[in-house]
Amino acid sequence: MSFSGKKILILVTGGIAAYKINTLVRDFVKENAEVQVLMTPDAQKFVSALTLSTLSKKPVFTEFYGDNGTWNSHVEMALWADLILVAPCTANTLAKMVNGLCDNLVMATYLSAKCPVFIAPAMDLDMYQHPSTNINLEKAKQFGHHIIPAEHGELASGLIGQGRMSEPHTILEVIGKYFNSKHSQLSGKKILITAGPTYEAIDPVRFIGNHSSGKMGFSLAKEAAERGALVTLVSGPTTLSIEHPNIKLIRVTSAKEMLTEVMEVFDSVDVAIASAAVADYTPKVVAQEKIKKNEDSFTIELVKNPDILKTMGQQKKHQILVGFALETQNEMANAKGKLEKKNLDMIVLNSLRDEGAGFQKDTNKINLITKDEIVTFDLKPKTEVAKDILDAVEARMENK
Numbered sequence: 001m002s003f004s005g006k007k008i009l010i011l012v013t014g015g016i017a018a019y020k021i022n023t024l025v026r027d028f029v030k031e032n033a034e035v036q037v038l039m040t041p042d043a044q045k046f047v048s049a050l051t052l053s054t055l056s057k058k059p060v061f062t063e064f065y066g067d068n069g070t071w072n073s074h075v076e077m078a079l080w081a082d083l084i085l086v087a088p089c090t091a092n093t094l095a096k097m098v099n100g101l102c103d104n105l106v107m108a109t110y111l112s113a114k115c116p117v118f119i120a121p122a123m124d125l126d127m128y129q130h131p132s133t134n135i136n137l138e139k140a141k142q143f144g145h146h147i148i149p150a151e152h153g154e155l156a157s158g159l160i161g162q163g164r165m166s167e168p169h170t171i172l173e174v175i176g177k178y179f180n181s182k183h184s185q186l187s188g189k190k191i192l193i194t195a196g197p198t199y200e201a202i203d204p205v206r207f208i209g210n211h212s213s214g215k216m217g218f219s220l221a222k223e224a225a226e227r228g229a230l231v232t233l234v235s236g237p238t239t240l241s242i243e244h245p246n247i248k249l250i251r252v253t254s255a256k257e258m259l260t261e262v263m264e265v266f267d268s269v270d271v272a273i274a275s276a277a278v279a280d281y282t283p284k285v286v287a288q289e290k291i292k293k294n295e296d297s298f299t300i301e302l303v304k305n306p307d308i309l310k311t312m313g314q315q316k317k318h319q320i321l322v323g324f325a326l327e328t329q330n331e332m333a334n335a336k337g338k339l340e341k342k343n344l345d346m347i348v349l350n351s352l353r354d355e356g357a358g359f360q361k362d363t364n365k366i367n368l369i370t371k372d373e374i375v376t377f378d379l380k381p382k383t384e385v386a387k388d389i390l391d392a393v394e395a396r397m398e399n400k
């Protein structure tokens, strides 16, 4: 990972995790970043300006005022930066940031900046869980700031829980990915991804479903978000969870609910990827009460569900539309037929005949089919498959 040519302004505040900032600054500098450190007056109690200045190879500023009537220009430093990182970010500084307080050099610089802001909060257990901290983190997200969540573990107080500042290598990785995403075609673009199964109710306790885990769709959402896309992830029932400032997760149960959520955003997105395994049929009648075991056999009449992918295909204007096909026979012919019938730009074919591919697995083996070509990939983790799919989407965006 190289930060060559990147100017990073690190604002250090008065938390115990400030001791990790020495390592972080050293690592950024090692990767060729230009680093300017500013500290709050309290931060100096936790880490020395001399150490940070030596590691960053620049003077570290802590006060507005220098010697002999000089002052340290917060405006110049704010406009110099490609990125601001507040680390560790105390509850105190976080509260000031979201309320526009300006009583030290760190705050004045933060308020004067136009560049992206990353916040690595660090607090003791109860401070991190406090409703005011939660509200302030939410507000910071609404400002468009990127939160690097605190990690779980032993805290300086001896308590165990969430509150530890992310490790320097994690912070470096998050910021590295952010800079890389700026080169992506997907950066700033809106993308809709469907994931998981749908459950079609038979009665209040039973349903018809399938074995989809949602892993493929969630991997796609994470990768797209890391490339800078704004992701709406509509997922059927799954045990998976995901947290990323660029991902809005909408959980649904049935195909009809999924259709409603999908069509709510479809017009406004640039790309839609339908990886959900939507039930083709649903019970015609849902029993209001639990069906009793009175008969030796009973029949459920099924009716066709709405075809979500086809509906998107019919309403497609500027969007790149990608579908998934999971086949057990005549794979290629069926997938190509679906590409055409549903007006797709690309279809991802996975076959249950391939070992390691399909539902529940952490790996997948795919063919990417467009009108003009078929590209076959090796068996890979779904996180890597997500990259292959999005690389293909980006190539298409570039040629559009």
Ligand SMILES: Cc1cc2nc3c(=O)[nH]c(=O)nc-3n(C[C@H](O)[C@H](O)[C@H](O)COP(=O)(O)O)c2cc1C
Binding pocket: 012, 013, 014, 015, 016, 017, 040, 041, 042, 043, 089, 090, 091, 092, 093, 122, 123, 124, 127
């Ligand atoms: C030993 C010690 C450790 C502290 N650790 C934290 C911390 O991890 N997170 C936090 O939000 N505040 C912590 N505080 C409280 C802050 O130092 C205090 O709120 C201070 O006013 C922060 O000022 P600043 O945000 O301007 O740097 C700690 C205080 C002490 C004395």
